[in-house]
Amino acid sequence: MTGEVSIATLTDSVADFIREQGLDGVSTAGQSMGGRIVLDLARRGVGGDTVALDPGGFWSRGELVVFGATLRPSIALVRALRGVLPALLDNPVGRALLLAQLSARPWTLSPETVLPDVRGLADSPATGAAMDALTKGPKQQGAPAGTVPGRVTIGWGRRDLVTVPRQASRATELFPDAVLHWFERCGHFPQWDAAQEATRLILDSTR
Incomplete structure (x- = not known):
């Protein structure tokens, strides 16, 4: 992509790639900022099943x-x-x-x-x-029940110090169709702290 770096333009780039490659309905998975982007794709109706691990965008001001x-x-x-x-x-x-x-x-x-x-x-x-996009841009918008194109699964580390665990309730409130999965003894990177569990969650949630 070229031009401004924002959540919207990054999501635009992924959506454009999916369309250009003929991948309509493809499952998507992302972590942190990537988690926010795949949730934004789902909100737009792009893709299929969605897995977001410790996604950004649900912080309070503090x-x-x-x-x-x-x-x-x-x-x-x-x-x-x-x-x-x-x-x-x-x-x-x-x-x-x-x-x-x-x-x-x-x-x-x-x-x-x-x-x-x-x-x-x-x-x-x-x-x-x-x-800057994460800290100065808009917060993540939600998707009303029944409007996402596939299943939505949100995974969260119980010991996440970046997107802290209490943000999970905000995420599921904004995405009421989502299923929440907790990673115990896990920080912001489930793919580090619980690699097998994270892999299994992604595969089971995108079949």
Whole structure:
């Protein structure tokens, strides 16, 4: 995509891709911002079954302030440490320090699991614009009952420090057709903390 980075334009790009590739009715899954985008696709009537893991867009005003004030410095730190990330993440103590906001048990994760995601956060030229889209743009809109094109499943980590668990009730209120799944002992990245459970949820919810 080109131009403004916003939730609307990112969702437009995914919707355009689905249409151009002849994938009408395809199941979609996303996490964090990706979770918000697939919910927005469902709200628009695009796609089929939808799985959103710890989606953004459901913060209160105070939670949004905390989100921006804590995650922006974390991203800046990761960028500053870009050259030594492999060494830091190879150490359980380094993983615990760097990833405490994102994982409930970062010291147990393998470096191979987390390094690509952390590098992507550090290297993406659009990270700052994406943060602005989340913190300064509109909140997620909902979809009245019976208006989504397929099943909607929302997964949430009980120990999520980014999109905190109490936001789940707002999400299910705005998407009354959704089924809520809780990941126990899990932070913002179910694909890290509960990889097999997350995979099973996606496959079972998109059959």
